[in-house]
Amino acid sequence: MRVGLIRVMTTSDRRLLHAHGKLLQETFGFTVTSRSIPDQPHGVYDEASLLAAAPKVVELAREMAEEADALIISCASEPGLAEARALVGIPVIGAGSAAAAAALAFGGRVGVLGLRHQVPAPVSQLLGERMVLIDGPESVETPDAFLMPTGIFDALAAAQMLIDAGADVIVQASAGLSSIGMAEVLRRKLGVPVIDASQPPDPCSFRPSQPGSCRRSDPWEASVKAALRLQRRLPRLVGLSRPRFRTPGLQQ
Incomplete structure (x- = not known):
């Protein structure tokens, strides 16, 4: 095809x-x-x-x-x-909309991981009341900011906060997260399904990856791994504190 x-x-x-x-x-x-x-x-x-x-x-x-x-x-x-x-x-x-529809198939609440102050309308409109929001990653105002080390740190922290806030599934609502291969990292780290908005779901989207399964290389994966190693050494650096909730409004 x-x-x-x-x-x-x-x-x-x-x-x-x-x-x-x-x-x-x-x-x-x-x-x-x-x-x-x-x-x-x-x-x-x-x-x-x-x-x-x-x-x-x-x-x-x-x-x-x-x-x-x-x-x-x-x-x-x-x-x-x-x-x-x-x-x-x-x-x-x-x-x-494809990612939001895939996330809804799981049931439960869907955490949206994306830019700091923006939830794409196709995502929010489909998820409705099942959407879980927090203040997005502090350093990420544009998709390309996820390519920076601070963007990686803040995305990891925000994903954990979504789980702490009650999300059962995470949907990545920024192409920048796809570019660094974040979905597979989050599946392994958090143990929940993670839907990548820039990739139609495959079996890896519906369960956490097991060692040796659903393995994909990515040019940015080394940066994500480095951030994870530093996070383990400095667990408070990324500020995994109480979730800061936002009420969905007119979001694009």
């Missing part, structure tokens, strides 16, 4: 560009072509960046549809999804 994957950010780093497609190829055997939109190095992180991304996504969808069997908008906010579906004659999948 030929999949066109639209990265809703701008990068000249080929490893980063193809990180999500690599997961799809290794898990499902798809032939994946990845392209990124122009002029948005920080991706989608607020209303203005969402509106700016939409026409760029639609244009890429038009260009890629002729040589693909399906398209994936690899962004939990899904800019341009409705317009792309109306334009092309093949399936177009939005990462956010």
Whole structure:
């Protein structure tokens, strides 16, 4: 199956560009072509960046549809999804709503792990009252911030806080988390299902990985491992304290 994957950010780093497609190829055997939109190095992180991304996504969808069997908008906010579906004659999948739907299949409460002050609307609208929110990672205002050591630390801390707040499942609501391979790390560390918004669920999404199973390499995995080692040495550094709850409002 030929999949066109639209990265809703701008990068000249080929490893980063193809990180999500690599997961799809290794898990499902798809032939994946990845392209990124122009002029948005920080991706989608607020209303203005969402509106700016939409026409760029639609244009890429038009260009890629002729040589693909399906398209994936690899962004939990899904800019341009409705317009792309109306334009092309093949399936177009939005990462956010697909991940939220997979999370709902588990039952229980769903913790949303993403940017500090933003929950993508496709995720919040589907999860509704089953959504568990805390203040997001302190250092993460844009998706690319997850590539930094502080972003990794804060994501690990926030995930633990979601579990402490009563989440039974975690959905990753930022493509930046997919780029560092965080889902597999969290499954092993927390022992709960973790859904990656930029990857359709496979058996690894539905149970914690066991040693030697569901193994995937990732160019950023060494950074995550280093953060985990330092966290074990300095357990208070990441501030795993009482969850800070937020009431869902008008969130994008």
